[in-house]
Structure formats: structure tokens, C-alpha cells
Amino acid sequence: MEAIKRTTPASEAEREAIDGLLGPGEDHLGRDAIAGHVVRGRRHLLLPCLHALNDRIGWISPPAIDYLASRLGASPAEIHAVASFYGLFSLSPREPVQRHVCIDLACRAAGGPTEHSVDDGAHPAPCLGLCDRAPAAITIGGHDPEPDPGLAAVDRANDDVLLRRVGSGDPVDLDAYRADGGFSALDRARELGPEGIIAAVEASGLTGRGGAGFPTARKWEAVRTQPVTPHHLICNADESEPGTFKDRTLIENDPYALIESMAIAALAIGCELGRVYLRGEYLRAHRTLSTAIERCRSAGLLGSSAGFDIEIIRGAGAYICGEETAIFNSIEGYRGEPRNKPPFPFESGLFGQPTAVNNVETLMNVPSIISEGRRADRRLFCLSGAVRRPGVIEAPIGITLGSLIERAGGLPRGHARWSCRRLRRSGRP
Amino acid sequence: MTAIDDTRPEIATVEAMIDGVTVRVAEGTTILDACGGRGCGIPTLCYGETITPRNACRVCMVEVEGSRTLVPSCSRPVTEGMVVTTRSERIDHSRRMVLEFLGSSVDLSLTDHVEEWNAEYGADPTRYGPEAARVDEPVRIDNDLYVRDYSKCILCYQCVDACGEQWQNSFVIDIAGRGFDARVSTEHDVALPDSGCVYCGNCIQVCPTGALMFTSEYDMRQAGTWDEARQTQVDTVCGYCGVGCNLRLHVQDDSIVKVTSPPDSGITSGNLCVKGRFGFQHAQNRPTAD
Numbered sequence A: 001m002e003a004i005k006r007t008t009p010a011s012e013a014e015r016e017a018i019d020g021l022l023g024p025g026e027d028h029l030g031r032d033a034i035a036g037h038v039v040r041g042r043r044h045l046l047l048p049c050l051h052a053l054n055d056r057i058g059w060i061s062p063p064a065i066d067y068l069a070s071r072l073g074a075s076p077a078e079i080h081a082v083a084s085f086y087g088l089f090s091l092s093p094r095e096p097v098q099r100h101v102c103i104d105l106a107c108r109a110a111g112g113p114t115e116h117s118v119d120d121g122a123h124p125a126p127c128l129g130l131c132d133r134a135p136a137a138i139t140i141g142g143h144d145p146e147p148d149p150g151l152a153a154v155d156r157a158n159d160d161v162l163l164r165r166v167g168s169g170d171p172v173d174l175d176a177y178r179a180d181g182g183f184s185a186l187d188r189a190r191e192l193g194p195e196g197i198i199a200a201v202e203a204s205g206l207t208g209r210g211g212a213g214f215p216t217a218r219k220w221e222a223v224r225t226q227p228v229t230p231h232h233l234i235c236n237a238d239e240s241e242p243g244t245f246k247d248r249t250l251i252e253n254d255p256y257a258l259i260e261s262m263a264i265a266a267l268a269i270g271c272e273l274g275r276v277y278l279r280g281e282y283l284r285a286h287r288t289l290s291t292a293i294e295r296c297r298s299a300g301l302l303g304s305s306a307g308f309d310i311e312i313i314r315g316a317g318a319y320i321c322g323e324e325t326a327i328f329n330s331i332e333g334y335r336g337e338p339r340n341k342p343p344f345p346f347e348s349g350l351f352g353q354p355t356a357v358n359n360v361e362t363l364m365n366v367p368s369i370i371s372e373g374r375r376a377d378r379r380l381f382c383l384s385g386a387v388r389r390p391g392v393i394e395a396p397i398g399i400t401l402g403s404l405i406e407r408a409g410g411l412p413r414g415h416a417r418w419s420c421r422r423l424r425r426s427g428r429p
Numbered sequence B: 001m002t003a004i005d006d007t008r009p010e011i012a013t014v015e016a017m018i019d020g021v022t023v024r025v026a027e028g029t030t031i032l033d034a035c036g037g038r039g040c041g042i043p044t045l046c047y048g049e050t051i052t053p054r055n056a057c058r059v060c061m062v063e064v065e066g067s068r069t070l071v072p073s074c075s076r077p078v079t080e081g082m083v084v085t086t087r088s089e090r091i092d093h094s095r096r097m098v099l100e101f102l103g104s105s106v107d108l109s110l111t112d113h114v115e116e117w118n119a120e121y122g123a124d125p126t127r128y129g130p131e132a133a134r135v136d137e138p139v140r141i142d143n144d145l146y147v148r149d150y151s152k153c154i155l156c157y158q159c160v161d162a163c164g165e166q167w168q169n170s171f172v173i174d175i176a177g178r179g180f181d182a183r184v185s186t187e188h189d190v191a192l193p194d195s196g197c198v199y200c201g202n203c204i205q206v207c208p209t210g211a212l213m214f215t216s217e218y219d220m221r222q223a224g225t226w227d228e229a230r231q232t233q234v235d236t237v238c239g240y241c242g243v244g245c246n247l248r249l250h251v252q253d254d255s256i257v258k259v260t261s262p263p264d265s266g267i268t269s270g271n272l273c274v275k276g277r278f279g280f281q282h283a284q285n286r287p288t289a290d
Helices: A012-022 A033-040 A043-057 A062-072 A076-083 A105-109 A174-179 A184-204 A216-224 A246-253 A255-269 A283-298 A324-332 A360-364 A366-372 A401-407 A417-426 B089-105 B114-121 B158-163 B202-206 B215-223 B274-278
Strands: A098-102 A123-125 A137-140 A232-237 A273-278 A309-314 A355-359 A378-383 A391-396 B013-018 B021-026 B061-064 B083-085 B146-148 B174-176 B183-185 B212-214 B231-237 B246-252 B255-260
Touching: A012 A043, A012 A062, A033 A062, A043 A062, A043 A076, A043 A309, A043 A324, A062 A076, A076 B174, A076 B183, A174 A255, A174 A283, A184 A216, A184 A255, A184 A366, A216 A255, A216 A355, A232 A255, A232 A324, A232 A360, A246 A255, A246 A283, A246 A360, A246 A378, A246 A391, A255 A273, A255 A283, A255 A355, A255 A360, A255 A366, A273 A283, A273 A324, A283 A309, A324 A355, A355 A360, A360 A366, A378 A401, A391 A401, B061 B089, B089 B114, B146 B215, B158 B202, B202 B212, B212 B215, B212 B255, B215 B255, B255 B274
Parallel strands: A098 A123, A232 A273, A232 A355, A273 A309, B013 B083
Antiparallel strands: A098 A137, A378 A391, B013 B021, B061 B083, B146 B212, B174 B183, B231 B246, B246 B255
């Protein structure tokens, strides 16, 4: 490809942000055949590099794109194409700290702004998954989000399984998690072995909670039996559906359960590195999960000694990246556009290798299935808008809308109560 | 004497049923090719003879028994026992919708067959009204050789693939932005002379909608003198080097107005370099009468 020399080189800060992930720049790399393969083999670091630039500089400049292109053995047009794909990145100058204000349903209903009435300098954002605390806004860049005591906006019940630990103490306290029976399901899973795990999951009737409802055991079995290695596990945490915030609630409040669930899934399908594709706007979940992963590594529960590790991939504001094949492209450093199926992910997914993609809630069902032989007959529901206690509710599959609204405290004074009564009377799921 | 073993490896074939007719084709053949390829009656927009289709346009969708969704016939290989329907109410509805969406948002006036398909499928691109979102932007004229009119672009990826790994390996353009703001773009959207473009024009060759056009054609269209009925096509061989690329000269009023290359040429597969594509002016330098 033709190398175009532009007059302005990348700034020192931009080069540092990129070199921090790719190592010090070496000009000869990419100039001979072998090194070219090495350079191009790092394309999956493109998205993290773009994040590094955005976090540090606030935007992605043409010289930074040119520099990235030279470091990754790609053309500037390709890098520009990827950088311009994501909503959280800017290709024009702006401050490193950005405020994103939700203009979606629940926040609008709670008095939030419209696309045209957001404050100057703030970005109008699609649903931020903070509907339980509407109207919502987030700040990206410049700081790490602090833990928030108001996090666990859930309606707890005594027989909760998925939400059992939500709101009960410090979510990243590993000792507390272990004292509560944490990682015993993983021990049991090791005894069962891959086929035993899959049999237990099959008996539980667990189906995908991301929306498609595909039987989880069948997906795992299909990946497990693929001759091509390595096998990949991706936890789809790109929760972006307006009004949905259950996956965020789970990760922020019970990160170790997700880690344990992924470790069991990895055991079942034969995978050594699991990836969590986490929505870019979920900064607090990112911090919580990173801390939990770090602590597990220190305790030898993750990492080379454990035979399994987890990596978080930050999304960057693209609803479509919740689609499983779009996730592959996004992780690989390409535009997050869906791929053709077939081939299906179980045979040709991430990097063209066998891959299981599971939603957060799906995975969180796994520990109780393995340790207690539970049936997967419960689901999470997100209630927001005109209810007294917005939040996540765990309930048996088949609960009526009326009962859900009742558990969320019913409608606030002044709202049409008849609709609630009607829903209850109809009594149908 | 040694007998020469001239038995060739047998080509694996698959049998399928297409519109009630049993067909047997080589393994890997797409549904569209099994139906006869371009011009077989299945409409195609993003499908080009020399580019592996990305099935971006979704106008060639057909029904396959057992498949929940319609499938793109240009990309889905025929498999053993496949039962395909290429025309049904569901398919027609889908094609009508695609034609209306594309036709309401971009200018398809130079795209082959669109008018007849609109009639065939009852598509009315104006039905979303004058307020319908439309890619409306000025023609980009930033060099002497070709123009880019993205108000005609259906984002079919053919130019991107011709510029990139499928033919030229220049990687000068890609789709940037997302959704309605997506455009074929150079890096940082710089003008072509500031990009790595080598002006091979292989993107123009594959563009199905006239979004990419020779400046000579564009100027004549603007002046109202472009008239394909008066044009002849002459196939010849490029004389610039020894490769022997096939040229197809489009001639109007004794002047070359455009150069393409036959897509089925075994030498070029429709591709040329800047000299073959654009270096035709010398051929028509006539002695001035003095």
C-alpha cells in the first residue's frame, strides 16, 4: 500500500497511549515479511488502543490514526473506518472528560432532556442502562467511578437465586464470596468434567437469556466437540436494549459469580481464555469486574496456574455489537458489523475458531445448576419508569406483568391505577 | 511405456431442489449461480462478477426450507438436499422493501434494471414522502480522472474490496461512520490526491450505481451530450506494457469517452492500471489543421 507522509506526526502523548499497549515503536517492523505477520497479528489491539487515545486525549486525531496504522500494518483508511464506527469516540477535538446524558425512554419519563435540550458540551446518549436511577448521565475519562451505595436497586426476595448476593455487602470481597459457598460449584464442575457439566446444564433446561433462547447445553456441546482449537468463550455483556440493566446489576454486585460461571463454562467447552465484551458505558461494572479478576488472579483462581483467565474487552458505544458475530469483528479490530451465518459461531467464531457466546444472565444461572441441580426456571426483569421502586426483579418464568409491577411498588400516585388492576385480573403470563 | 493417468479428481457435487426443479451443481456453488447467475431473474445490486459479494444489498434474498430467515442467494452455497424457493409472497415483500428503502434514500437512476424491478415487485420509493431521509451531498470532484457522487452510493462494498484485498491491495478507501452517516471514505476523508489512491479506476469498474464515474462521462452527462445509443464498444489490447490487458474502449462520435475492461478477461478480470484506464488521450490527439 502507498505510504502517505503527512506533515504533523502524532503527539508524544498519543504515541505513549498507543505504545503503552503495543510496546515501543520500531520503524523496521512491518517492512519485512515475517515482522509484517507479527505486526498485523496485533490487529485485535486496535479497539484497546482507540480507548487508550480517547481516555487520555479525548479524541482520535488524524496523526494518531496514521501512527496506529503504521504500528498495526493497516492502512489509515481502515483504522479511520473502525474509529468512526463507535459512538464513544470522536474524530474531532474535544476535552478528555466527556459527559453523556441519557435521552432514552425511562430518563425522558423522569424529566431527562431530549436530543436537542442536553446541556452545552454534553453528548446525548442512547439508554445508558441506568434506568433505575433515571434521569441518568455518565462521565467518561479523567477518573474512575466511585462505588455507589445506591447501586443495588433491586427488589429482593428470600428465594432469589440469581440476585442472592446483590446488595449484601462488598461485591469485591473475595473472602466473603468464598465463605458464602463461592467457587464450590467450580469444584463440583471439576469432578463432573465437561460432559457432566453439559449434562447438568441440559437437565436444567437453561436457555439463552440474551433474547434468542437457544439451549445452552447444545451450544456448549457443539463447541466442545469441535476438533479445531483453541475454543473461545465470550460473555456478552454489551447490554444495550433500552430499559435493560440486569446484566450491569449482576456484574456490579456479584462479579465473582460471573467469574465462577465463566470458569465452569470454559471447563465445559475446553477454553483457556474467556472474554467479557462489556458495554463501553458500563464504567463501574468495568471497575468492579477488573478488581474481582485481579483478586482472583492473586488468589490463584485465575491465571496460568488455574488454567483459565478472563480478559475484559470494552465496547465503545455501538448497539449492534451486542449481536454475537458483530462482537467477533469488534474484538478482532474491525468494524462491528455482523457476519454471515453460516458458518455459525460454534464452528467459526472469534478468529475463525469455535466460540460460545453467552449472555451474563445465562452464565449466572450455571453455579446453582451445578452445585444444587436447580432447574433454570427463573428470570430477571427490569422495571423502570412509572413504578415506585424501579429495579431488577427475579421471578419465576411466567409471572404476570401485574405482579411484577406490584413487586416494584405499584404505580406512583397520580398514575392510571386501573391499568395495573386490569393486568392483574387478566392473570395471564 | 508408461500409461499416463489422466483421470481427474472427481468434482464433488450436491443435489438441490430450486423452484421444484432438481439441480446438481459443484460443491460450493452459490444459490444464485445455481440459478444461472446474474440475469437469471433474481435481482442483484451488490453482486459483481469479479468481486466476492458481501451480500450488503439484500435484494437477492430467497427462501430456503428450514431456515427461519430469508437467505442471500449471492453468498449462500447450495448444500445437499436444499430446497430453495426464489419467488414467493414473502420474498417479493422483502425485495419490494429493499428497493423502496434504497430508492428513497439514494439516487438509483443510473442503476441497471432498477426501474423494471420496481415495476415487477410493485416498489414505490416515493411512498415515504418528500421528508424521507436521503443521502444528499454534492458530487466530489477533487481530481481530473473520476468523480465520486455518494448520493448514488448503496454502500455495497465493491469499491472497497476492489481497492483492498480482492484486487488492487491499495486499501485507500473503506466504509467510515455508521448508520445513515456511513460513507465510503479515504482516511480522515481527505481528497483523493492527498490519499494513497493510485487511480487504477478498478473501483469505477465495479460500481453498480454510477456513484463512481469517469470525469469525461460526468462532464458529458452534465452537458447533456452523453448518449449510450450513439456509442460503440471496441475491444483491444493495451499497448503500454507487455502484460496485454484487454481494454474495452467506449467510443462516441469518434472519441474515446470511457475505458473499461471485460470482466471475463482471463488477463485482467476487469482490472487495469492508471495508464490503461485513463491514458487514452494520446490516441485521439488529432493534428491541428494549420
